[in-house]
Amino acid sequence: MNRPDPALIQILGELSSGAVSVEAAADLIAASQRDTSAIANVEGATVDLGRADRCGFGEVIYGEGKSTELIQRIAQAQLDAGQSCLVTRIDPTAAAQVRRNFAFIHHNPLARTLRIGLTSESLKPPKLDAGQPHVAVVTAGSTDHCIAEEAVETLAWMNVPYSRFEDIGVAGPQRLLGVVGEIRRASAVVVIAGMEGALPAAVAGHVASMVIAVPTSSGYGAHFNGLTPLMGMLTSCAANVAVVNIDAGFKGGFLAGIIASGLAAAKTPVTQ
Template identity: 40%
Template sequence: MDLNEVKELLQNVKSGSMDIEKALEKLQDLPFKDLGYAKIDNHREIRVGYPEVIYCAGKTVEQIKGIIEFMITKKNNILGTRASKEAYEAVKSICPKAEYNKEARTITIKNKEVKTTSTYISIVTAGTSDIPVAEEAAVTAEIFGNKVERIYDVGVAGIHRLFDKLEIIRQSKIIIVVAGMEGALASVLGGLVDKPVVAVPTSVGYGANFGGLSALLCMLNSCASGISVVNIDNGFGAGYLASMINKL
């Protein structure tokens, strides 16, 4: 339930088209629903503008299914991240319109139309191996109503590939840069554009990459201005932040 729905409910009570008991029934799960193993934050969209997202890793299939089964009743769009195919099949058994992005490992359920932004977010990867993290960012941004341009495999090892797409990137409102290895692509783009850059270090790379730490430190130490950095492999965090900036 978002602010507009709360206002509509109160107006209906005021006008007499809804009785108090029915209104209380609709409000009884605010601010959260306690399922025992999870407390679903139904108040989040009112506070921050976005409904709660399910981080599926570490949860059992039955827990994920139970959480989504309740969330469906609220008629919001639903996003589950780091979800297995097994979890998706369980969710699909109770909600046939659920969709699964194998690369992003996301479950999405679209219960209502969200107006799509006229401005767009560019999501740029250094390599093909970075695409799963980029897709998590893309799916996140899209379900929150953002137009997304995907520009993949344009890393510094062949920088002419980046220049070929530079005009598309420059016209976006915000840029997400996803890179592993030494993570240099964020610095390069930061020096070429006049838009904010959200850098996502990935765990892609050989041993001295230290599971993404080398890319993380390179991005944090970038001499280019206007770059913010999220955690290693955190495509969701990048997509969420970019959505907030794109809608300002």
């Protein structure tokens, strides 16, 4: 005789005790029965369709070095599975070709991203309501704008609300002090900086949330194309700073988005 599924027993126990509603229990049971190892074999790629159920968000398509045909095959497999798509580091020519083949698509040339949705509504930026968990995206200088755009497009794909604070680097400290009250409201902060990379530590000293530091490749010779701010951020005295790779706006946005989405899920009330 087959033994009962322990996860199913737990869900039914929580339903019996009133810890979860009937609707929530149904969702949990459906989730427990999904095939989280699902894949789609397309020419040139093995698409991980189970990642959304395992990790909360689907597979992201890294566009650099991929043909437009391959990008389209991967995206179509995701759409067929009911998943929206994010393509990063895609050049303008490839983006223009891909755009002709999908109904609902948003291209951000500064971010070098494409978002491909199931509906036009899914491409709209998430609405930021008061008190809602969200991410603040902060740039030190205007030259960091394109990396911030990649972070913002990532958050939009994740449906995580965000606020933006631009050009508030440490060369003008009054600029940070003027907005720090607003930044404190965020559940996580992405700070993008080149040059010496000092801004993440300065922001971190003002907030109780995680600061995801993104070093950029903008700067002069001794900046070493981003190595100087990377090393500075890694050796930050501020304990709440975590660092991603040079120019990695996607990674910074994704990590902060996970934090905010997790807090949003924890705050969702359970209806009895």
